[in-house]
Amino acid sequence: MKKLISTLLFLFFCSALSAQENSQRILYIVDSVVIVDDPDENDQLEENDIEKLEVVTNPDRIKTAGYEGKMDKIIYVITKSYATRTDEIKRISTTKNMKRVNGAWYLKDSETPFSGRFIDYFLNGHIQGEGMLKDGFVEGVRTVYYPNGNKRYFYSYKKGIEDGPSEEYFINGKLKQKGSFDNEQEVGLWQVFYSTGKLKRQSNFVNKKQELSKEEKKFHELFSKGIVLMKAYDYTGGIKKLNEAIILNPDYADVYFSRGTAKLNSFDFDSAIADFDKAIELEPLYKEAISNRAFARLRKFEFKDSRTLSKSKEVTILVAKDNVPIPSEDLIKICADLNLGYELGDRSPMMIDARSRYCK
Template identity: 60%
Template structure:
């Protein structure tokens, strides 16, 4: 990964990357002030930056008009921004607008905005676009992944879902499609795996979902299993999902939840087998990929462990620190952690595990 220019600035200016810090620093990227700290994959790399300007003069900072007491403003323009035409640059972003009574307004405008808008990631790539009519979304609203692929689009009429919608995986494959009428699902809805294989479909007629008796039984068992998962009765979860598997075998979620239940029962090898099945069916199953990494980790952390307490439902074991992990398994763990992170799992436990085991 290329070094992120903001982190180079961290070395020079001793401030946190892309955040308003105790040093009272404001970043302005492509003319838009940065309020919330972005994910790492949304931050511009050094090769995506056109220029940087640092302003420390108090009078200049005051004239910038961003309000508050600032010690420094760091202006940054991306190459993507510099390559936009003036016509595209003139299209506003919702990140520069204010929302009053649920309606989007341009800065200091008294009336709601009507017209196109485009939002961007901090690296200058398009994040989303659409049209506002009197401050309300109207028409097709499209969102994108940081890699440029379409994430989803929905069709709106006066702020309400009306018309076709589609969602996509990060690899560009169709994930789901269907239509709305007044925010209600209507007609045929289809869900797919990232391989292109159909995951399931159903029809909505008069606000009711139509499924076969067999599928109705399958989903009833799945829902009961999820309910038992919340109650932490993992043995019962496995029994329900075993019964569901007899009805439908090619369903990734079944193996994910059953594998997770087995993980919670410290049945690591069987848990990995189920998570393998889930990922074989859905190769971009972020949660299953992350759980498989931690299942392999726990397998070694709890190897030859002693029991601290045990009840009918829960067994508590003592984990070991700094346990040796064979290289083959460590490579698998790190591959899963990195893939889960790439797919959007940026939870602290993922980052901590990557830092500790995948140097």
């Protein structure tokens, strides 16, 4: 059983399917939604989100709930957000209480595809997404939100197929991308922006094909080759291709991030930091670049005076030191990036471990 949240000193989420992992078979029901799957890393429930928590071990109540012989304990959680919803809102269905058959959504006790409004929520009770279903398929605009309540994106649908305008947003509410679909195919003008509002790129789609200039095609070709080489652990070759791509387009944050990552993996930490700096200058909310910059700074000290464990043409493995002393000025920068990366949604085990070890 995975530990996913902590509340009231500790609180564990588990699924009925993985109950054998624990001597007790425990089922969680949050705001009338049975938790079957482990929530993703960004779906958090904290102690201060909870209005009421009830632990049920009485066999008769477990039987009445429909889990006789399946569960030893049911923990009911009511969030503060749920407690403040009107009865009208509470009656609106959620896809988390539905089943999906051949792509269509059904209420779990129904043999007829669902039609009507739906609202999905995060574990903490905040809205996660909403839209309309018609005969089990999304119809019209479906909107999805960040945990902070800001709109994440909206897409238009016809019979469950992307059709019509769409927009995506950064976590701070700034427009990230906009364009339109025609039967799942991009059509017309598509634009991508940085969170600063500056245009990152744009292109036209005509007859299901993206129109690109000769220079743009060459740029994306070099960029793609650089990524392929990096995935094959050929960091030197990858950096060379990315260098060529940057000459063609020096204002594309992703190339600096990729080159910085290649340099980080090559233990060229200072040069990697410079590339991450440039990527973040272009895109201040570049979560991956922010996290990688923190680790590049951190690795400078962890691998200082390290010894080589093994070395080949493709990969060099060094032994890192654990919990190394770091000058306060550098530690401030490292923790600022680790905390910002975390706030932007980086919940990777490596991020969580580094914050707990260096940013107490």
